[in-house]
Amino acid sequence: MNETPWQRLDQRMLLVHPITETVKYIPVLIASVIGSAQSENPLWAMLALAVIVGIAVTRWFTTTYRIGPDNVELRTGLIQRKKLAVPRSRIRSVDIQADVLHRVLGLAVLEIGTGQQAGRGDEFKLDSLDARLVPGLRAELLAHTAGARAVDPKSQEIPSDASAFTFDQTGPEQVEEKRESVEIAHWRPVWVRYAPLSLTGFALIAPIVGLAFQYGFGQVVFDSSAVHELGDRGMWFVTSVVLGLLLTLVVVVSLAACARYLATYFGLRVLDNGKTLHLRHGLFTTRQITLDLARLRGATVNEPLLLRLAGGAELEAIMTGTDPRQKILPQAPRAAVDRTLTHLLGESAPSTVTLTPHGTAARNRRYTRAFGPVHTAAAAMLVFSLVAQPLPRWSWILLALAYVIAAALAWDRYRGLGHTVIPAADGNPTWLITRSGSLDRDRDCLEAPGIIGWTVSQTWFQRRVGVATLTAATAAGKKRYHLIDIPLDQAWPLIEAVTPGQLGSR
Structure with missing residues (x-):
C-alpha cells in the first residue's frame, strides 16, 4: 500500500510570511538603516531586508506535512x-487562528495540541492553510475521539436569543457526519464592562508607581520649591497630585483592559455537539478551539474580588491534555457562567449547592494569618515611638485602617472556604466541589472518576488545632485541587465518599 504523500502549505503563504517576518525584525531593519546612513551605503539596509524576505520565502519550499492513518x-x-511526528491518538485539541492578513487572503493557522508543553519551535503548527479545508481537516484530526456524549434535552432549553445550527465538517476526502450543535454561551457587548475588574490589570499599577518613585518622582514632588512655598498646605497638594496620577493610571489600565478584552473575545460563541466543544472568538485575530468532551473532568468558576463584587465570574474547563486553565467564558455575568456550567456538568453539579464550612479552627487560622503582619507593624511602631521619637498621627490612622482591612480579608477568606460531595445518581458520577480564596477565589467542580490519588498534609500549626490540607490529584486541569484546613476527622470519610476503596487498609 502506498504511503500518504507529503503536502505543502498554501502558496499564498508567500505573501504572508515576508510581511510577518519583516514586522518581527523591525529592530534589525532600523539598525541596518542607521548603519547604512553612517556608512553612506544604502545597500546594507536593502541587504538586510532581502535576507529576511528570502528566509521567509524559503519556508514554503522547506515545510511539508502529511496526515497518515496513525501519525x-x-x-x-x-x-x-x-521532523515532528504526533500519533493521532494523542491529539487532544485543534486550535485554529487567523489574523487580519490571513483572513483577507482566505488562510488560517492550524495548531495541534497533545496536552504536553511544547517549546518554541516544537509546536505542531501549520501556517498557512486554505481556510476552506480547515473544517474538514479538523474533523479528520479529531475523528479518533470517543463517541458522542448524550446531550440532555433539558440542557437545550437555552435563551431565546441563542441559536442551534449544524457544523459543516466536510473535507476534501471524506464527509463527516453532521451533528447538531447547541450554542451554550455567546458573548454580549455589555460584558466589556467586566474587563477592568480583573486583578491582573490593577496589579500592574504598583510596579509602575514603585518605578516612578525609584527614578526620582518622589524627590521631584516633595523637594520642589512650589511645595515648600505652600507650607502646611504642601502635604495636601502632594496628596492631591498623587491621587490624581493614580486615578489617571487606573483609567488608562481600565481602557487597555477593555481594548484587550474586545480584541480577544469579541463574538465569542461556545457550541456543544455532544462530542466536542467548539469555541470561536476574536476581533482582529479570530481563533477557533475544538475540545474533546470525553476528556472533560469538571470546571472551575474563577471569581476575583472586584469581579465578584460586580456580580461576574470566569469559567474554565478542567480537561486532560489541554491548557491547565482552558478558559470557556471570560469575565461575564454570573448568571451566564452558571448557565454554561450547568450545561457542561449537568444538573448533578449545580452552581447553587450549599458548601460545608470548615469550622472554628479554620476560621481562627484565617484571622491569625491576617492580623500577624499588622501586629508586627504595630509593635515596631510602638517601640520606635517610645525609643526614638513620636510618630505622626496619620501613621496611627493608617495602622487602624490596616486592622480593619485585615479583619475584612480574614472574614471573606473564611466565608469563601468550603466543600461538598454530591453523590452519584441517575447515571451521573460523584462530584467533589471545593472553594477557597478571597482576592482570587476559585470554585472547583471535579468529577470523582478523574481523581487518581489523595494527599493529606499537616503543618506543625495545623496539627495543634486538628486540621489538615487535603489534596486531590488528577491528570486534568491544575493537577492538584486543595481542601484547605478541613477538620482531620472529616478528611478520611470524605476520601471514602468521593473515591470508595482508595483508602485501603490503615
Whole structure:
C-alpha cells in the first residue's frame, strides 16, 4: 500500500510570511538603516531586508506535512531539518487562528495540541492553510475521539436569543457526519464592562508607581520649591497630585483592559455537539478551539474580588491534555457562567449547592494569618515611638485602617472556604466541589472518576488545632485541587465518599 504523500502549505503563504517576518525584525531593519546612513551605503539596509524576505520565502519550499492513518508528521527547516511526528491518538485539541492578513487572503493557522508543553519551535503548527479545508481537516484530526456524549434535552432549553445550527465538517476526502450543535454561551457587548475588574490589570499599577518613585518622582514632588512655598498646605497638594496620577493610571489600565478584552473575545460563541466543544472568538485575530468532551473532568468558576463584587465570574474547563486553565467564558455575568456550567456538568453539579464550612479552627487560622503582619507593624511602631521619637498621627490612622482591612480579608477568606460531595445518581458520577480564596477565589467542580490519588498534609500549626490540607490529584486541569484546613476527622470519610476503596487498609 502506498504511503500518504507529503503536502505543502498554501502558496499564498508567500505573501504572508515576508510581511510577518519583516514586522518581527523591525529592530534589525532600523539598525541596518542607521548603519547604512553612517556608512553612506544604502545597500546594507536593502541587504538586510532581502535576507529576511528570502528566509521567509524559503519556508514554503522547506515545510511539508502529511496526515497518515496513525501519525501526523511535519518537516521544517532549511539548514537544520526538523521532523515532528504526533500519533493521532494523542491529539487532544485543534486550535485554529487567523489574523487580519490571513483572513483577507482566505488562510488560517492550524495548531495541534497533545496536552504536553511544547517549546518554541516544537509546536505542531501549520501556517498557512486554505481556510476552506480547515473544517474538514479538523474533523479528520479529531475523528479518533470517543463517541458522542448524550446531550440532555433539558440542557437545550437555552435563551431565546441563542441559536442551534449544524457544523459543516466536510473535507476534501471524506464527509463527516453532521451533528447538531447547541450554542451554550455567546458573548454580549455589555460584558466589556467586566474587563477592568480583573486583578491582573490593577496589579500592574504598583510596579509602575514603585518605578516612578525609584527614578526620582518622589524627590521631584516633595523637594520642589512650589511645595515648600505652600507650607502646611504642601502635604495636601502632594496628596492631591498623587491621587490624581493614580486615578489617571487606573483609567488608562481600565481602557487597555477593555481594548484587550474586545480584541480577544469579541463574538465569542461556545457550541456543544455532544462530542466536542467548539469555541470561536476574536476581533482582529479570530481563533477557533475544538475540545474533546470525553476528556472533560469538571470546571472551575474563577471569581476575583472586584469581579465578584460586580456580580461576574470566569469559567474554565478542567480537561486532560489541554491548557491547565482552558478558559470557556471570560469575565461575564454570573448568571451566564452558571448557565454554561450547568450545561457542561449537568444538573448533578449545580452552581447553587450549599458548601460545608470548615469550622472554628479554620476560621481562627484565617484571622491569625491576617492580623500577624499588622501586629508586627504595630509593635515596631510602638517601640520606635517610645525609643526614638513620636510618630505622626496619620501613621496611627493608617495602622487602624490596616486592622480593619485585615479583619475584612480574614472574614471573606473564611466565608469563601468550603466543600461538598454530591453523590452519584441517575447515571451521573460523584462530584467533589471545593472553594477557597478571597482576592482570587476559585470554585472547583471535579468529577470523582478523574481523581487518581489523595494527599493529606499537616503543618506543625495545623496539627495543634486538628486540621489538615487535603489534596486531590488528577491528570486534568491544575493537577492538584486543595481542601484547605478541613477538620482531620472529616478528611478520611470524605476520601471514602468521593473515591470508595482508595483508602485501603490503615
